[in-house]
Amino acid sequence: MVASLLAVLRTSRLCQWGCKSRAQLLGPLPFGPGGWSTWAPERTNATLSLEPAGRSCWDEPLSISVRGLAPEQPVTLRAALRDEKGALFRSHARYRADPHGELDLARAPALGGSFAGLEPMGLLWAMEPDRPLWRLIKRDVQTPFVVELEVLDGHEPDGGRLLARVVHERHFMAPGVRRVPVREGRVRATLFLPPEPGPYPGIVDLFGVGGGLLEYRASLLAGKGFAVLALAYYKYDDLPKGLETMRIEYFEEAVNYLLSHPEVKGPGIGILGISKGGELGLAMASFLKGIKAAVFINGSVAAVGNTIYYKEETIPPVSLLRDRVKVRMTATGRASSMPMRSPNAYRPMGRRSPRSSATQKQDTILSPLTSPCARLACMSWWVLISPLGGSLSLMPWPR
Numbered sequence: 001m002v003a004s005l006l007a008v009l010r011t012s013r014l015c016q017w018g019c020k021s022r023a024q025l026l027g028p029l030p031f032g033p034g035g036w037s038t039w040a041p042e043r044t045n046a047t048l049s050l051e052p053a054g055r056s057c058w059d060e061p062l063s064i065s066v067r068g069l070a071p072e073q074p075v076t077l078r079a080a081l082r083d084e085k086g087a088l089f090r091s092h093a094r095y096r097a098d099p100h101g102e103l104d105l106a107r108a109p110a111l112g113g114s115f116a117g118l119e120p121m122g123l124l125w126a127m128e129p130d131r132p133l134w135r136l137i138k139r140d141v142q143t144p145f146v147v148e149l150e151v152l153d154g155h156e157p158d159g160g161r162l163l164a165r166v167v168h169e170r171h172f173m174a175p176g177v178r179r180v181p182v183r184e185g186r187v188r189a190t191l192f193l194p195p196e197p198g199p200y201p202g203i204v205d206l207f208g209v210g211g212g213l214l215e216y217r218a219s220l221l222a223g224k225g226f227a228v229l230a231l232a233y234y235k236y237d238d239l240p241k242g243l244e245t246m247r248i249e250y251f252e253e254a255v256n257y258l259l260s261h262p263e264v265k266g267p268g269i270g271i272l273g274i275s276k277g278g279e280l281g282l283a284m285a286s287f288l289k290g291i292k293a294a295v296f297i298n299g300s301v302a303a304v305g306n307t308i309y310y311k312e313e314t315i316p317p318v319s320l321l322r323d324r325v326k327v328r329m330t331a332t333g334r335a336s337s338m339p340m341r342s343p344n345a346y347r348p349m350g351r352r353s354p355r356s357s358a359t360q361k362q363d364t365i366l367s368p369l370t371s372p373c374a375r376l377a378c379m380s381w382w383v384l385i386s387p388l389g390g391s392l393s394l395m396p397w398p399r
Contacts (some may be wrong), residue, residue: 049063063120065106076113077105079150081145088130091124093123094111124147141172172220190213192230200264204251227258259290282296
C-alpha cells in the first residue's frame with residue numbers, strides 16, 4: 001500500500017526523492033510504528049476529571065482534564081447548564097490531546113469554538129444563552145447551578161461520539177455559611193455570615209436598576225470571611241416600586257443595623273455597589289458616618305434619573321437631553337446610549353466578543369421603551385477604595 005502511494009507520487013512529480021520530499025510538501029505520512037494511525041473511539045477509554053470533584057463554589061477555580069485518549073487525538077469539550085427559568089447556556093471548545101493521550105486545560109490551548117487560546121475556565125465563562133440577550137443570574141443562592149461537561153471525539157461539537165461525561169454542582173454558599181433574612185424597621189435585606197462565630201468585617205452590598213434582592217455576591221463573599229448585608233431598596237416586598245425618590249435615611253438605617261450586629265467588627269463597614277448601587281453607595285460614603293471602605297463598579301458620580309435626599313440636603317438629577325440621545329447595539333450585542341452624531345463621527349467598532357451569542361446588526365436602533373439600557377445616561381466608572389481592617393480581598397466577578 002505504501003509502495004503504491006509512493007509510485008503515484010513519483011508519477012505525478014509530487015515526490016521525486018521518496019518519503020523525505022513528500023513530507024516536505026504535505027507533512028509526515030499518517031502512519032507510525034504500528035501502522036496507520038487512528039482515533040477510533042473504541043480504542044480509547046477516556047475519563048473526564050474535575051478538581052474539586054462533585055461540587056465547588058461559583059467563584060472557585062475548577063481544574064478540568066481528560067485522560068485515556070489516543071496520542072494527539074482531536075476532541076471537543078462541551079459544557080451546558082440551565083438557569084432557574086429553564087434557559088439553556090452552552091459552550092464548546094476544540095482541543096488536541098498530547099502525545100501521551102492526556103489533556104489538561106490549564107496547559108493546552110483551545111483551538112477554536114466558543115473561545116480560543118489558553119483558558120482553563122473558558123468552558124464556564126464562555127457559556128452563551130439560547131435566548132437572545134438573556135443574562136445568567138442566580139436568584140436562589142441555596143441551590144446550585146448544575147453544569148454538565150462532555151468529551152466528544154473529533155472537532156464537531158454536535159456530531160462527535162460521546163467519550164466521557166460528568167456532572168458538577170457550582171454552589172453559591174460555601175459549606176456552613178449562614179443566611180439570615182432581615183426585616184428590621186424599614187430595612188429589607190438578607191445577611192450572610194461565615195460559618196464560625198464572628199466578629200467579621202461588614203459589607204453592605206447594593207445592585208443596580210432592576211430592583212429586587214440579589215444575593216449571589218453577598219453569599220460568595222461570606223465564604224471569604226465577611227459579614228455581608230445584601231440590601232434591597234426598591235421593587236421588593238413593601239419597598240417603593242420606582243426610583244423617583246431616594247432617601248439616604250433608609251440606607252443609614254441599614255448601616256446602623258449592620259454596625260450594631262454582634263458578629264460585625266467595628267468601628268466601620270464597607271460598601272460594595274454596582275451601577276445604580278454604585279451611585280447610591282457614593283452618596284452613602286459622602287453623607288454617612290461609619291463607612292470605612294467603598295468599591296463602586298460602573299457607578300455614576302452624579303444623581304441620574306432621580307433626586308437623592310438626606311435630611312436637609314437635596315441632590316437633583318443631572319439633565320438628560322432625550323432628543324439628542326439614540327440607543328444602538330454595539331458589536332458585543334449590548335445596548336449603549338450616546339449623543340447623536342453623524343455616522344462618520346463614530347470610531348470603528350472593535351472585534352466581536354466571543355462571549356456574545358446575540359450580536360445584533362451594528363447601529364441597530366432600539367426603542368427607548370424596550371431597551372434595558374435606554375435610561376442609563378451614565379457612562380462613567382468610579383472606584384473608591386480605602387482600608388477596612390486590611391484588604392477587602394474581593395474575588396473576581398463570576399463569569
